[in-house]
Amino acid sequence: MGSSLHWRCAGALLLGAAACYSQPLKANGFEDFDDAELIDHIAGSVARGYGRMYGYGVDFKLIGKETPHQSPLLVQYNAPLKRCTFFISTRDKTWHSFEQYLEFFEGLPKQVVYEAFFAHESGHxxxxxxxxxxxxxxxxxxxxxxxxxxxxxxxxxxxxxxxxxxxxxxxxxxxxxxxxxxxxxxxxxxxxxxxxxxxxxxxxxxxxxxxxxxxxxxxxxx
Structure with missing residues (x-):
């Protein structure tokens, strides 16, 4: 398939991260985002669920203030290791800028919408x-x-x-x-x-x- 290392991100905003943090995923790693605990739960259940289903490992790394970029969610797949790594921004500002996408799904439960976004990344x-x-x-x-x-x-x-x-x-x-x-x-x-x-x-x-x-x-x- 060519290169074994690929980047993808939510909403098809293709960006590269200059540096990433290897902290475990924790809801309190976010600044103060209202949906932090929901995202924390969904990341674990959806992303790991597909990992188990298809036989690859899943890691989470938080991207802090020192690495500002526009997308709240990036995914990287390492083919030799069969590992999918989700890079999740902890910055409220990043998630609030992402709300332009959430507006299209107004009326749907947030649980469904966030799960779909993580499923999109899992799909890659x-x-x-x-x-x-x-x-x-x-x-x-x-x-x-x-x-x-x-x-x-x-x-x-x-x-x-x-x-x-x-x-x-x-x-x-x-x-x-x-x-x-x-x-x-x-x-x-x-x-x-x-x-x-x-x-x-x-x-x-x-x-x-x-x-x-x-x-x-x-x-x-x-």
């Missing part, structure tokens, strides 16, 4: 762990679409009554042309994907590995 690690390669053409865009659908799959599986609302909110977010979609019509592609028969079938596959590849196949057919 699952894709790399399962060695799913979308080829050289639009690889980065396909990887983002895959992670978006992985998040949708999470909502479908655990919160089916919120699936439709989440799907509509996800489309609205992508339509707003945030992140790398400035150079790629994510909304158009995601819209086609959401209503493709292949994806509807993939979301219902119970076996984790089969579901991962079924989602990839639906994305690859676009």
């Amino acid at each position: 690690c699952v894709q790399m762990n399962e060695q799913i390669d979308f080829g050289p053409v639009r690889r980065r865009h396909r990887e983002e679409l895959y992670a978006d659908v992985f998040a949708l799959s999470h909502v479908e599986r655990y919160y089916p009554k919120h699936r439709k609302a989440f799907q509509e909110a996800q489309l609205k977010m992508r339509r707003a042309a945030l992140g790398i979609q400035n150079e790629y019509d994510f909304y158009k592609e995601l819209l086609k994907l959401h209503y493709s028969p292949g994806l509807q079938s993939a979301l219902k596959v119970k076996n984790p590995q089969e579901r991962a590849y079924s989602i990839a196949k639906a994305v690859d057919l676009l």
Whole structure:
């Protein structure tokens, strides 16, 4: 798959961290963010849950004030070690700037929305762990679409009554042309994907590995 070390971040804002802190994930590591304890709980349950499901290790590292950047959540996958590392900002300012994304999901429980964001990032690690390669053409865009659908799959599986609302909110977010979609019509592609028969079938596959590849196949057919 090329390089064994990859960076991804929430909302498709691709950034690199200059330095990171290897503290264990603690809610009180945040400055004073209202949702710190919820994020702490979700990070542990969702991220580690997918690690166990797909057979890779999960680490958490907090990014403090000394490493300011715009994204509250980054993920890095190390293929030789089969480890997915989540880098989580502790700065209130960073999380509040991220609330522009949360606004699209207004009306949905925060638990569902935050879980979906962690599922999105987990999707990147699952894709790399399962060695799913979308080829050289639009690889980065396909990887983002895959992670978006992985998040949708999470909502479908655990919160089916919120699936439709989440799907509509996800489309609205992508339509707003945030992140790398400035150079790629994510909304158009995601819209086609959401209503493709292949994806509807993939979301219902119970076996984790089969579901991962079924989602990839639906994305690859676009």
